[in-house]
Amino acid sequence: MADELTPQVPPDQPRIGVDEWVASVEGRRERYRGPVGWARRAWDTAPPAVRLLAFLVPAAIFPLVTTEGNLFRYGLITLVYALLGLGLNVTVGFAGLLDLGYIAFFGFGAYTYGFVASTHTGRHWQAEFAILLAIAVAALVGLIVGFPSRRLVGDYLAIVTLFFGQAFVVFVNNANRIDFPFIGHTDLTGGANGLDNIDPLNVFGWVVNTTKEYYWFTLGAFTLVMILLYFVSESRTGRAWKALREDPLAAEVMSMPVNRLKLMAFVFGAAIAGFAGAIYGSVQTGAFPGDFDVGLLITIYAIVILGGAGSLAGVIVGALIVNGVPELLRDPNQAEWVFYTTLVLLVLVKVRPWQKLVAVVGGTLALGFALVAIANAWFPRWTAGQPGEGKLAHWVSHWMLLPSHPTQIANWAYALTIALILVLTLLRGWARTIVMIPTIYVAAFAWENLLLEQTAGATRFLLLGALLVVLMNARPQGLFGTARVEIV
Amino acid sequence: MAERHLLELSGVDKSFGGLAVLSDLDLHVDEGEIVSVIGPNGAGKTTLFNVITGVYGPDEGEILLDGESIVGLEPHQVTNRGVARTFQTLRLFLNMTVRENVMAVQYGETKATVFESMFRLPRARREEREIRRRAEEKLSFFGQRLVGYRWDQPAYSLSYANRRRLEIARAMATEPRILLLDEPAAGMNPSETHEIAELIGKLREEGKYTILVIEHDMHVVEGISDRVVALDHGVKIAEGSFDDVATDPRVVEAYLGLRRAETK
Numbered sequence: 001m002a003d004e005l006t007p008q009v010p011p012d013q014p015r016i017g018v019d020e021w022v023a024s025v026e027g028r029r030e031r032y033r034g035p036v037g038w039a040r041r042a043w044d045t046a047p048p049a050v051r052l053l054a055f056l057v058p059a060a061i062f063p064l065v066t067t068e069g070n071l072f073r074y075g076l077i078t079l080v081y082a083l084l085g086l087g088l089n090v091t092v093g094f095a096g097l098l099d100l101g102y103i104a105f106f107g108f109g110a111y112t113y114g115f116v117a118s119t120h121t122g123r124h125w126q127a128e129f130a131i132l133l134a135i136a137v138a139a140l141v142g143l144i145v146g147f148p149s150r151r152l153v154g155d156y157l158a159i160v161t162l163f164f165g166q167a168f169v170v171f172v173n174n175a176n177r178i179d180f181p182f183i184g185h186t187d188l189t190g191g192a193n194g195l196d197n198i199d200p201l202n203v204f205g206w207v208v209n210t211t212k213e214y215y216w217f218t219l220g221a222f223t224l225v226m227i228l229l230y231f232v233s234e235s236r237t238g239r240a241w242k243a244l245r246e247d248p249l250a251a252e253v254m255s256m257p258v259n260r261l262k263l264m265a266f267v268f269g270a271a272i273a274g275f276a277g278a279i280y281g282s283v284q285t286g287a288f289p290g291d292f293d294v295g296l297l298i299t300i301y302a303i304v305i306l307g308g309a310g311s312l313a314g315v316i317v318g319a320l321i322v323n324g325v326p327e328l329l330r331d332p333n334q335a336e337w338v339f340y341t342t343l344v345l346l347v348l349v350k351v352r353p354w355q356k357l358v359a360v361v362g363g364t365l366a367l368g369f370a371l372v373a374i375a376n377a378w379f380p381r382w383t384a385g386q387p388g389e390g391k392l393a394h395w396v397s398h399w400m401l402l403p404s405h406p407t408q409i410a411n412w413a414y415a416l417t418i419a420l421i422l423v424l425t426l427l428r429g430w431a432r433t434i435v436m437i438p439t440i441y442v443a444a445f446a447w448e449n450l451l452l453e454q455t456a457g458a459t460r461f462l463l464l465g466a467l468l469v470v471l472m473n474a475r476p477q478g479l480f481g482t483a484r485v486e487i488v
Numbered sequence: 489m490a491e492r493h494l495l496e497l498s499g500v501d502k503s504f505g506g507l508a509v510l511s512d513l514d515l516h517v518d519e520g521e522i523v524s525v526i527g528p529n530g531a532g533k534t535t536l537f538n539v540i541t542g543v544y545g546p547d548e549g550e551i552l553l554d555g556e557s558i559v560g561l562e563p564h565q566v567t568n569r570g571v572a573r574t575f576q577t578l579r580l581f582l583n584m585t586v587r588e589n590v591m592a593v594q595y596g597e598t599k600a601t602v603f604e605s606m607f608r609l610p611r612a613r614r615e616e617r618e619i620r621r622r623a624e625e626k627l628s629f630f631g632q633r634l635v636g637y638r639w640d641q642p643a644y645s646l647s648y649a650n651r652r653r654l655e656i657a658r659a660m661a662t663e664p665r666i667l668l669l670d671e672p673a674a675g676m677n678p679s680e681t682h683e684i685a686e687l688i689g690k691l692r693e694e695g696k697y698t699i700l701v702i703e704h705d706m707h708v709v710e711g712i713s714d715r716v717v718a719l720d721h722g723v724k725i726a727e728g729s730f731d732d733v734a735t736d737p738r739v740v741e742a743y744l745g746l747r748r749a750e751t752k
Binding site: 228231232234235236237238239240242243246247249250251252253254255256257258264268 | 541543562563564567568572573575579580581582583584588589591592593594595596597598600602605606607608612615616619658659662
């Protein structure tokens, strides 16, 4: 009779067998304490309009306080990615369909826009019609691809759509010399050189030209799509998508036409991608086959999964991180800040209890200063290197060995870092805490002496990858995702 | 003209690759009745539900709902005609909230297109209010069990007994004429089992549902059934009142084996 005694508010100590106990024993209930918990509860209980403002206000202030270049790199591109993420969120996040051909719809949007509005083809449609056409073409292609695929589940759908995505790249590479009956030789896509000289957007007479104007336009488009999608997600259709993601058979038996709903989600995602494609084509005044390849697909997937599949707010945060971090890392000075902030946050969050935290922080600092002191006294070559630019690099140089000829030794340190991290995963308790100290130091050493010089190249993606691994480990369901439970 | 049953199966056959799971099954349920299906494991009880709801089509035979054939319809179409079921193995939408679970299944009851929902046009708004009201009404049917703060909790946070109740609430929300309950008391403790038996009675008295129920617990079957149908190897071996069926030698044999075989 335990259940009969269930109180009507969650008790502090749930009774065995009641709902709260069931949820907590298997760690399935998320409980947050401290400031993180407060922020999360505030976010969860805030009305949608307030959440939207929390995004819109900073987004509206951003162009007023930044340079043209930064606005393009951090603002506009992030928005285009986020818009793409919204569409993928419908197919993958809401309906749970693994669509690997998604970027092709983006491409269809860009090429359709370019086809009716560029000097290359000599047509100059108004953007309000051109964009609608781009959306319609992408949606139609989505319907054609989705119709035979709608009965496919999981891996099979992924294979078919991946094939479609690759076929699209081949198609645009070669569609500049198709022989149509009656019409003759036709250039649809400009082939490998792409469609160039695409018109700027010309919406109801407003010619969108500068980065700032593009930013405002895209921000408006994104906000509109997000609001509409929010309404859809809170409607019968949205709930049905989520239901079929959870359990297609139960959804079908519970009055939802699963195949039709899947097709709808597929077409919806495609239409949004087409919209994003039209904007993207005009932003970079061209559409090129290489832009629509698997790399971008993975980026957009990273955005949706990192933000939390099914969450609209997550898409924004995901796009900011996935696009923003590599851009930040281009500049060594900023990269320095990103690296040490991540490192410190990681240690603060992951090392518990406080005794171990003190040991790690104190130990790492002491190790560094001791090594620098020893090197100064007896091995001056080990501190003869030049510190980087900026305040942080200057501080770090008191703590970090900077050899005059670092290349060889830093390579070894890099390999050693990886080895130490692997060792770290095998250790438990205080052994782990102690090994953590040299690990952090060696990692920082490799960073200072090797990776920092290459931040514009491989390092930033390496670091982004590491960041994603850490984030997905900390929250497998994504930053804004709800816990995903498969079995009971 | 013969009396028209609410649900009527005649001569239904179903086999999976040579294994006959249902053979030549006749069954009917009248309006307002509670009919129990019993039988040992593997007797074909759940397959019977799957055939009625359209998850599998029958190989042969006819299934009539209020005189109209529902053979060949998709499961969601069958549900829209007024057949709802629960699952023996609990198939809730675990990552949706309790209320969303009950709201989602009203898809077939509503008509607003995705564009109407997108722009919050009047019909979509009106339906949305109605969906919400109905969901809360169905959940309130379970008294103190599924109310208040629980509505906004994800379904995975519910205890086992409450998940069973939510399954029933979800089936009710499709506004069925006949409810198919697949082992509603499975895995419950004696007091919860007792409560489920009372609930099924209440479903008929207050909810005016016709109920076809698969159940293993003979106390539940005895307490609720107007009529009992016993299956074994896909064949109906007995039908009638609980007392008649429970003492039928073929039923006893199906459950306990032959005395001759036992003594050998």
